[in-house]
Amino acid sequence: MQKKWWHDKIAYQIYPKSFYDADGDGIGDLRGIINKLDYLQELGVDILWLSPIFCSPLADQGYDISDYYNIDPRFGTMDDMEELIARAREKNMYILMDLVVNHCSDEHIWFKEALKDPDGRYGKYFYIEEGKDGKPPCNWRSYFGGSAWEIIPGTDKYYFHAFHKKQPDLNWENPEVRQEIYKMINWWLNKGLGGFRIDAIINIKKVLPFKDYKPDREDGMVSIKTMLKEAEGIGEFLSEMKRETFEKYDAFTVGEVFDAKEEEMPLFFGEDGYFSSIFEFGPALIGKSANGWYDCQEVTTKEYKATCFRSQEKADKVGFMSNIIENHDEPRGVNEFISEEDLSETSKKLLAAIYFLQKGIPFIYQGQELGMENTVFHSIEEVDDISTKDEYQIALDAGCSKEEALRIVSKYSRDNARTPFQWNDGINAGFSEGKSWLPLNPNYPSINAKEQMGREDSVFHFYRKLIELRKEEEYKEVLVYGKFVPVLPEKENFMAYLRKGQEKTILVAANFQRECAAIKLPVRCKKILLNNYEDVKREGSTVIFDGYQVVVMEVEQLAELVKQ
Incomplete structure (x- = not known):
C-alpha cells in the first residue's frame, strides 16, 4: 500500500456551535476553536473536521448552505477562518470542512433564481418536475419524514429534497452544476484546507425518470434508500470530482457513505478510490429499524463484536476506514454500546481502546474524550433536532404514549451529541458567558475537561495514552x-484482536461484562502497553480480567495464530 500523509493521523470532529463560545452570545464560534487549539494539541489530535460554518438559515444546523464562499456571522468571519487554518498548521494540524453538495439551502441564490423561472437556467440546477394529478411526481419519503417533494407556490411543479424542504437537491446530472461545485472546492483548497468530510454523497445519483415504489409504511410513501439500491453510475461523478479537485492537492477526504456494496468498496476508498477513506457506520446501524426509532433494538456485545470483525474483514486489503463510536448525527457512544447500569469510567475506557486500535483512521467526536453522555429531556419542547421531532410523531402514530415516545427519542436523539462541550464545573460549563443555544447536560459538574485534565486516571488521559501509543515510533x-x-x-x-505487523504483534483484549473472567489467551505476553486497571492478573497464558477490563499488550504469537 502506498503510504499517505494521513495514515498515521488522529482525527477530531468539532461541532462548532457547541464547542466553545468566545464572544458570549451562547453559540460556539471560530474564535473559540482558535482559543482551544492548545487543548486539542495536548490531547494529541492532528486533523480537525469542522461541521458546517458556511452561511445558513440553520434549518438543519448548517447542512443547508446558502453561500458556499462565506462564513456565517454566527461563527465569525473569513479572517477568523484563515487564521484558524494558519494557526492549526503551525501546530501541525490540518483543517477539514464539511462538503455539503448533495443539496444547498432554499435561500441560496441559485434556488431563488430557480423559483423565479423553473424552466430556465437555474431551474435546471435542481430537480423540478410536474405533479401527477395534483400529487407529487413520485412517492419517495424524505429522510426527515413526509414527501421528498415540495410544491412551488403558484405552479403545478414540485422540487425534490431528500432531506428538509429547505434543502433542495442539486442536479448532478447537469455539468454546469458540477463545474460550479468543483470551482468552489478548489477555492477552499487554495486557502490551505487539508481536505473535506463529504456529506450524504451517496444521494447525488438518482434513478431517473422518477417513479413510484411499493410503499413501506401506511403513509403510502417509501424510503429513499429503496431507490438508492437501484441507482447506478455514481462513480462517474465521484471520479470526476476527485480528478478536478482533491487529487490536485493531495487532500484527505472521508466520505459519508452508507450502503456501499462490498464489491464496490475498493472503488470508494481503495488505492485509487474516490475518497481517502469512508466512515465505518456498521456499529451505528446495529438494532436500527426502518419502521422508526420506536422499533429499534438494544445493542448487544455479541452484535457489536461481530459487526466490527465483519467491517475489518471487508476493509482488509482495500484501504483505511474511518472508525467512530459517535458523531454529530448519533447519540453518545458510551450510552449506545454500554448498558446504563454498567456505565463508568472503566467501561468507557474499554470502549475507547477496543474501537480506537482497530485498523483505520480513529475519529474522536468532541467530548468523547471525556466520556460525555446522553443528556436528559423532560419534554419534546426541549428538543431542537428536526429528525427527533419527526421520530417522536412516528412513535405516537405507532401507538406509543407521550411518555414512551419521549423516552425512545431521548435515547437516539442527535441533540445528545450537540449539547455544549463541558469545559469546567463553572457557569454554563465554561462553554459561554451567555445562555447556551442548547441546554447543557446537567452532569457537567462531574464530567468536564478541567477535572479530567488534572486527574491522571481520567478518560481524557486514557485517550491521550491511546493516541501516544498509536504514534509511538516502536509501535x-x-x-x-x-x-x-x-x-x-x-x-x-x-x-x-491482534494487530500483526512486520516485526511486532499487539493484542487488544476486553472483558465486555461486569463479572470477572479467566481467559486462556493463544499468545504470550511480552509487555503490557495499556490497561484500564492498576494491574493485570496473569497465571501463565491465562489472564484474569476484572469487570470491563481492557488490556493492550505486545505479544509473542503461538503456532496456531502464526499461520493465519
Whole structure:
C-alpha cells in the first residue's frame, strides 16, 4: 500500500456551535476553536473536521448552505477562518470542512433564481418536475419524514429534497452544476484546507425518470434508500470530482457513505478510490429499524463484536476506514454500546481502546474524550433536532404514549451529541458567558475537561495514552498498517484482536461484562502497553480480567495464530 500523509493521523470532529463560545452570545464560534487549539494539541489530535460554518438559515444546523464562499456571522468571519487554518498548521494540524453538495439551502441564490423561472437556467440546477394529478411526481419519503417533494407556490411543479424542504437537491446530472461545485472546492483548497468530510454523497445519483415504489409504511410513501439500491453510475461523478479537485492537492477526504456494496468498496476508498477513506457506520446501524426509532433494538456485545470483525474483514486489503463510536448525527457512544447500569469510567475506557486500535483512521467526536453522555429531556419542547421531532410523531402514530415516545427519542436523539462541550464545573460549563443555544447536560459538574485534565486516571488521559501509543515510533507501523486478526471470536462477552505487523504483534483484549473472567489467551505476553486497571492478573497464558477490563499488550504469537 502506498503510504499517505494521513495514515498515521488522529482525527477530531468539532461541532462548532457547541464547542466553545468566545464572544458570549451562547453559540460556539471560530474564535473559540482558535482559543482551544492548545487543548486539542495536548490531547494529541492532528486533523480537525469542522461541521458546517458556511452561511445558513440553520434549518438543519448548517447542512443547508446558502453561500458556499462565506462564513456565517454566527461563527465569525473569513479572517477568523484563515487564521484558524494558519494557526492549526503551525501546530501541525490540518483543517477539514464539511462538503455539503448533495443539496444547498432554499435561500441560496441559485434556488431563488430557480423559483423565479423553473424552466430556465437555474431551474435546471435542481430537480423540478410536474405533479401527477395534483400529487407529487413520485412517492419517495424524505429522510426527515413526509414527501421528498415540495410544491412551488403558484405552479403545478414540485422540487425534490431528500432531506428538509429547505434543502433542495442539486442536479448532478447537469455539468454546469458540477463545474460550479468543483470551482468552489478548489477555492477552499487554495486557502490551505487539508481536505473535506463529504456529506450524504451517496444521494447525488438518482434513478431517473422518477417513479413510484411499493410503499413501506401506511403513509403510502417509501424510503429513499429503496431507490438508492437501484441507482447506478455514481462513480462517474465521484471520479470526476476527485480528478478536478482533491487529487490536485493531495487532500484527505472521508466520505459519508452508507450502503456501499462490498464489491464496490475498493472503488470508494481503495488505492485509487474516490475518497481517502469512508466512515465505518456498521456499529451505528446495529438494532436500527426502518419502521422508526420506536422499533429499534438494544445493542448487544455479541452484535457489536461481530459487526466490527465483519467491517475489518471487508476493509482488509482495500484501504483505511474511518472508525467512530459517535458523531454529530448519533447519540453518545458510551450510552449506545454500554448498558446504563454498567456505565463508568472503566467501561468507557474499554470502549475507547477496543474501537480506537482497530485498523483505520480513529475519529474522536468532541467530548468523547471525556466520556460525555446522553443528556436528559423532560419534554419534546426541549428538543431542537428536526429528525427527533419527526421520530417522536412516528412513535405516537405507532401507538406509543407521550411518555414512551419521549423516552425512545431521548435515547437516539442527535441533540445528545450537540449539547455544549463541558469545559469546567463553572457557569454554563465554561462553554459561554451567555445562555447556551442548547441546554447543557446537567452532569457537567462531574464530567468536564478541567477535572479530567488534572486527574491522571481520567478518560481524557486514557485517550491521550491511546493516541501516544498509536504514534509511538516502536509501535506505529503495527498499529497503523498491521493486519487485523480476530482472537477467540466465539467467546461470550469477550472481544479481542491482534494487530500483526512486520516485526511486532499487539493484542487488544476486553472483558465486555461486569463479572470477572479467566481467559486462556493463544499468545504470550511480552509487555503490557495499556490497561484500564492498576494491574493485570496473569497465571501463565491465562489472564484474569476484572469487570470491563481492557488490556493492550505486545505479544509473542503461538503456532496456531502464526499461520493465519
